Amino acid sequence: MVNLPREDPARPISEDDRNTAVQRVQEAYAEGHLSHEEMDERLQQVLTAKTHSDLGPGLASLPEEDAGTSSTIGALGGRIQRRGAWRVPRNLKVESAFGSVRLDLSRAVFEHPAVDIELQVGTGRARITVPRDAIVDVEGLHTGWKDLRYKAPRSSGRGGPRIRISGTMGFGRLKIRHARR
Structure with missing residues (x-):
């Protein structure tokens, strides 16, 4: 599920939320968790998302954020x-x-x-x-x-x-x- 804590799934996402989601997808690709095609597909989903529930498919099954965050x-x-x-x-x-x-x-x-x-x-x-x-x-x-x-x-x-x-x-x-x- 989406790793943007405490957000209402129907609430519109902010630019900060979108940037965080894009960064997670890019990090997963850089660490070898995603193929290039899968990264492109997920970035498209994240960049066109309007609500927090729309971010779910783009972030599904990605590794959790760094514990230091x-x-x-x-x-x-x-x-x-x-x-x-x-x-x-x-x-x-x-x-x-x-x-x-x-x-x-x-x-x-x-x-x-x-x-x-x-x-x-x-x-x-x-x-x-x-x-x-x-x-x-x-x-x-x-x-x-x-x-x-x-x-x-x-x-x-x-x-x-x-x-x-x-x-x-x-x-x-x-x-x-x-x-x-």
């Missing part, structure tokens, strides 16, 4: 904190039942043009600082008790990473802000 950080209680020049994986899952979460992405190293962050936070708070030029998408985030605090900048970020935040915030509040520098 996904990571999970979890804690029952206490604090989860990442800051400084740390590498952000393509898919980051953050799980905290009772603690607080603080992710500072302002000086982080982005190896992918789009990053998916899935939050599963129970009663704690979460704060995410994103690069100044980042584009933030919070459509996939469900808040329980308190509303999300995020104000998109007036000027759209160009050249910065696209950060998609999804998941569930139980009784805590999520604050997202853009770095000043």
Whole structure:
């Protein structure tokens, strides 16, 4: 099946999703998993796909993405904190039942043009600082008790990473802000 996590099959795909799918097909060919003809056929399917379910045939039976592109950080209680020049994986899952979460992405190293962050936070708070030029998408985030605090900048970020935040915030509040520098 499609290895684009947490997406509704009927939802239209973005250019980032399409680029990721094309890259997976090309990598499978380079590693010898596909013949040249099969690569051409799958690229055609991926390039003409409109929804996530349309991507399925083009990505079916391909090897999974590199494990280095996904990571999970979890804690029952206490604090989860990442800051400084740390590498952000393509898919980051953050799980905290009772603690607080603080992710500072302002000086982080982005190896992918789009990053998916899935939050599963129970009663704690979460704060995410994103690069100044980042584009933030919070459509996939469900808040329980308190509303999300995020104000998109007036000027759209160009050249910065696209950060998609999804998941569930139980009784805590999520604050997202853009770095000043």
